[in-house]
Every structure is written in C-alpha cells, then in structure tokens.
Amino acid sequence: MFNNLSEKLDKALHVLKGHGSITEVNVAETLKEVRRALLDADVNFKIAKDFTNTVKEKALGQNVLTTLQPGQLMVKLVKDELTELMGGDAAGINLSGKPSIILMSGLQGSGKTTFSGKLANYLKTKKTKKPLLVACDVYRPAAIDQLHIVGEQIKVDVFSDKGNTDPVAIAEAGVAFAKENGHNVVIIDTAGRLAVDEAMMTEIANIHKAIEPQETLFVVDSMTGQDAVNTAKAFNDILNFDGVILTKLDGDTRGGAAISIKSVVNKPIKFIGTGEKMEAIDVFYPSRMADRILGMGDVVSLVERAQEQFDEEEARKLQKKIAKNQFGFDDFLKQIQQVKKMGNMKDLVGMIPGASKAMKGMEIEDDAFKHIEALIHSMTPDERSKPTTINASRKKRIAKGAGRSVQEMNQLLKQFDQMSKMMKMMQGGGGRKLMQMMKGMGG
Template sequence: MFENLSERLERSFKILKGEGKITEINVAETLKDVRRALLDADVNYKVAKQFTDTVKQKAMGMNVLTAIKPSQLMVKIVHDELTELMGGKAVELNLENRPAIILMSGLQGSGKTTFTGKLAKMLKDRQHKKPLLVACDVYRPAAIEQLKVVAETVGVDVYTEEGNKNVVEIAQNAIRKAKQESYTVVIVDTAGRLAVDEEMMNEISNLKQAINPDETLFVVDSMTGQDAVNTAKEFNDRLDFDGVVLTKLDGDTRGGAALSIRTVVTKPIKFVGTGEKMEAIDVFHPERMADRILGMGDVVSLVERAQQQFDEKQARELEKKIRKNKFDFNDFMAQIQQIKKMGNIKELAGMIPGVGKALKDVDIDDNAFKGIEAIINSMTPKERSNPDIINQSRKIRIAKGSGTKLEEVNRLLKQFDQTKKMMKMVSGMDKGKMAQMAAAMKNMKRP
C-alpha cells in the first residue's frame, strides 16, 4: 500500500537536501515532483494541484530553524497537509441508538458482504456489541448463502427471508426482531448497484428512507483508483451517505482514492479493509496514514493490533513459565497464532519505522510460518512440552513427518533456544535495568 508514492515523495524531498534555506525556486522544483508523484498515484488532478499550492504557501511563509534542514521542514508540512487532506482525524460510527442501524451501499464486487462480516466481528470483539446481519441482496445468486457463511465465520446471527424480494419489508422485519431480541446493532447488506441504474438507486433510496439508518456507509474498492472517487460522488448525490469504506488497500493499489475521496465528497473515510481475513479491518486514522505514506511507520496501529490479540491472563501465565524457564513449543505455537491473527506479516513489519522501506522488494508470504508450524505439529506432545529431549533420531523423525529438511529442524531448535534465553533475560530485568539497556541501545552508533 502506497509503496510507490512513498518512494516518489522521498525522491522529491531529496531535491532540498544540501540546501541551506527554502527558496521559491527549490520549493517549486520539489513540489513539481510531489505533484507528479500524486498524479501517478491516481490522485484527482484538482486535489493534487490544490495540495501542492497549499504546501508551497505554507513553506514560503516559514522560517527554517538552524537545527532543522529544509527537507525536514518540507516533510513536516507535507505530512500535516496529507493528514488534513484525508480528513484530519478519525471519525467514529454513531451507535447511540439501540439497536443502531447501519446500511451498506456500493457497486457490485466492491466487497460489501465481506466487509459487513468484518465490521460485525469488530463490533462484537472490540466493542462487545450484539450484531444482527440482514440479507437484503435479493438479486445476486447465492448472495444470501454467502452472508450466512460470513455470519457463521465471525459468530453472529443473520436474518433472511427466502423468496421475499421486498428489501424494505425484510429490513423492517429484521429491525423488529432486533428490538425484541436485544440486538444492539443491525447491519443491512444490500445488492451492488450502478449509480446510473435508476430503478436500483430508487430501491436503496427508499430503503434508507424507510429504516432511517444511524449510519449509511459507501463501500468502494480502492483498486479502482480515480473511478472510485467518481462513483462515490454519484452515490453521495443520491444517498447522502455518512462515511466511506475503502476495501482492498492491501492490493496493488496506487492509493489515489484514499487521498482524493475526502475532498471530492466531503465525507470521512471511516474504515479500510487491509486483507482477506475477517480481522483485517482498521479504523481510518488520517494522521497514521500520512505517517505510512511518508515512510514513518505506524507504531500506534501496530500496538493496537497487538492489544486486540492480547490475553492478559494468558500473558501472566506465560511470564511465570518464562521466569521458571518452562517456555515450550506449545507456548511458541500460541504466540505464532496470535501474530497471524494480527494481519499480513509484511504490512505489520511495514508499521515499524524504517522497516517498510527495507522490505519494499522483499516478498514475505502470508504462509511464512507454515514450515515452523509443520515442524512443531510433527513433534509428540511430550517433545513439545520438553524440547530438551529432542535428540538426533527424534529430529530425523520430525523432519520426515513435517516434510522438511533436518537442517530446518536444527535451525528452528536453535532459534527457539535463543528466543527462550532472550525472553528469560528480559523478564528477569527490573524496570531500571531495562531503561539502562534501552538507553545504551539508543546511544549505539550504526556500523
């Protein structure tokens, strides 16, 4: 996501490196390159021009402090303007009513049904809501079945009326059921439609008027680039939706939709889909996205994802085992599962400042842990609990059982042993020693 734009912007800022001060000439040259980078990322031309004009105006009006280089100042200005361009701050869902009603809209294939499941899971797991999904796509073959599968996957209920084509009736009946059975959120999944299809647009307009949703969300595939912005505008003119959802931001997308859509439709981007897994949904934070675009990482989002998978009781038990030097392969496997739930491995690594750039051309498969899992699963319960008993003959058997080489088994055992020692050393430190260690690492010079 945004890799090409990040690289282009970094090149643009290099024009100012070595310059003693910001002048109209070197700013103009830098921003010309920035504008090209934005246009190449499929940002709307008017948005790109307005953006660079604003940055130029602010840059020329600033005094460069002795301690700050012109390129650093330009990065700061661009960062602030990117944040503002994408909305300034995150906008939450309005879920005050009981039940709160969310209406989904969008084109065919934009990922509405999948996102409906992701949103339900997020509200259930993170906000302890009780969602009810409503199947109002009565046209697409197997659409109702797909929503049932999604609902079962995320562990929520779904309301359907087989044979009924009246979406207003279906939605109203579902809301009635939700009130009777204490559901706190109703998410209405609708059929994909084109803005030029008058009959279908009238249907969703009538549905919105009939159920008066607390939130109407427009789901758009970010890979459609500038078309996504145009479609959003057409839908907004008819529906006056409350927010945008950008799906497939993990794909081969240039990111222009995320940078243009807020300006064109004046509605906030509320969520982004970042992968195929049901956990792959993020609240859209403009400032954090600006950090990622400029290669600064996104540590806050990384920590939040870790906390979502964090089990306090399990962590306390794990700490006790580490202190007693009883950390085993069962614990190791549990940690792998938690990391996998956090999302795409390359994306997670890219949230660490500086790492995203280093991994730009490195292909990290989502199945990166597959070989490790196969080796651990080929161990007996006794071996997983007591790794010290794994001798040469056991290693050969584990390698054959997991379809791996003996060297791979040896490598995993060595890595496990090193991890175990490091975890014991860190858990045995008091806060004072850890602070000293952190300070020492900070002061170390790079080779």
C-alpha cells in the same frame, strides 16, 4: 499498502537531502516530483495541484525552523497536509438509535457483503453489541446465502426473506425483527450494480427513507482509484451518506481513493478493510495512514493489535515458565499463533517504521510461519518441552517428518534460543531498560 506511492514520495523528498536550506528552487523541484507521485497514484489533478501549492506556501514560510534539516521539514509538512487531506481526525460511528441502523451502500464487487460481516464482528467484539445482519440484495445470485455463511462464521444472526423481492419491505421487517429479539444494531446489506444506474439509486433512496438509518456508509473498492471517488460523489448526491469504507487495502492499492475521496465528497473515511479474515477491519486514522504512506510505519496500531491478543493469565503462566527455564516449543508456537491473529504479515511489517523500505523486493507471505509450525508439530511432546534434548539425529528426523531441511531446523533452534534469551532478559533489569527505550522512541 500504498507501496508504489510510498516509494515515489520517498524519492521525491530525497531531493532535499544534503541541502542546507529551503529555497524556492529546491522546493519547486521536490514538489513537482510529489505531484507526479500523487497523479501516478490516481489522485485527481486539481487535488494534487492544490496539495503541492499548499505545501509550497508553508515550506517557504518556515525560515524560522533552522534546527530542522530541509528534508525533515518537508516530510513533516507533507505528512501534515496528507493527514488534513484525508480527514484530519478519526471519525466515529453513530450508534445512538434503539436499535442503531446502519445502511450499507456501494457497487457490486466492492466487498459490501463481506464488510457488513466484518463490521458486525467488530461491533460484537469491540463494542459488545448484539448486531443483526439483514439481507436486502434480491438480485445477485447467492447474495443471501453468502450473508448467511458470513453470519455463521462470526456467530451473528442474519434476517432474510427469500420469497420477498421488495428490498424496502425486507429492510423494514429486519428492523422489526431486531426490536423483537433484542438486537441493538441492524446492518442492512443492500444490492449493488456494476455501474451507477437510476433504478439502483431510486431503490436505495427508498430503503433509506423507510428505515431512517443513523449511519449510511458507502463501501468502495480502494483498488479502483479515481473511479471510486466519482462513484462516491454520485451516491452522495442521492443519499448524503455519513462516511466511507475503503476495502481491499491489502491489495495492490494505488492510493488515489484514500487520499482524495474526503476532499471530493466532504465525508470521512470511517473504516478500512485490510484482508480477507473477519477480523481484518481497522478504524481509519488519517494521521497514522499518512505515516504509513511516508514509510514511517504505524507503531500505535501495531501496539493496539498486540494488546487485543494479550491474555493476562497466559502471560503469568509464561512468566513462571521463563523464570524456571521451562520455556518450550509449545510456548513458542502459542506466541506465533498470537502474532498470526494480529493480521496478515505484509500489513504488520508495514506498521514497523522503516521495515517496508528495508525489505523492499522481498515477498512477505501470509503463511510465513508455516515451515516453523510444521517443524514444531514434527517434534515429540518431550522434544517440545525440553529443546535441549534435540541432538543431530533428532534434527534429521524432525526435519524429514516436516518435509523441511536440516538447515531450517538449525535456524529454528537458533531463533528459539535468541527468543528465550530475550524473554529471560525481560524478566530482569533488561525489561526496564527496554521499556525506557521504547518510551523515548514514543516521545
């Protein structure tokens, strides 16, 4: 996520390293590189210029902060200004209606239909709502079928009327169906076009007027950069939407849309899409995103994702096994599966402070655990429960059965041993020390 921008900003801010104080000359040199990095990320020229001018004014007025190194001070100023540029605080979603109606808008190919499903899944699991998806795209082939497939995947009802070609009538019928069947949230998936046109804008304006949604969201492909911002402005002029959804942030995103869209349309980014899975949706926190752009990671979001997968009963069972030295490969496999549920590996690594920089050039694949899982599945139940029984001949058999090398098998056993020792330490005083250390880091 924003790897190219992060790298260029890191180089720009590195200019101040070693300087004993902030001067007009070294600030100007640094901010020239910052502006160049923002322009390369497809941020609007005026926004990039205003951004660096604001940071410069603040930097030259910070003579009192003598305890900070110039580099540290500049990182803080850039981070604060990035946060402000992207919206400052996280924006909530309005669910006050009975039912709450959410109208999804955007161009074709922005990921609108998929994100409608992700939003429905989010509201169902995180907000305990009973959502209904309504298929109002009567133009794109298989659009209605796609929404039904998404609905089946997340176990959410979908309303459609294939014989009807009037999207306004379908939307109104969908809201009526929701009221009759106890759905307290209605998500209307509308048609997109390849470009903004008058017929499209008139149609969505008519739907908006007919159903009077509590939330109108504009879905934009974050990989399209400045074009996305211009499209958002065109939609906002007609719809006056309430917020923006940025999709495909797991791809090769330049970052221009995320950084400048709030400044152009004065509407907050509410959610982001971070992968293909239905769970790959996050609330947009400007401060956390600024941290990630500057390579500081996002520990808070990482902890939140871990807590979502935390099962108290399973944790108690695991604790007893560790205490009795009964921690086995089946337990190890469960831990891996929990990590996988947290999201794609590239995104998770980006949340660890400094990890992206340390692992620069390394390709992090989403199926990074596949060889470990293959080796564990190649073991007998007895071997999985009693890892100490795995001798040289068993290693060869397990490795051959998994289609992996003996060296990889040895590496797995080493990793397992290290994890077992760490978990054993967590049972004693080491756990308290670790928690104290983490609290200190958080502070």
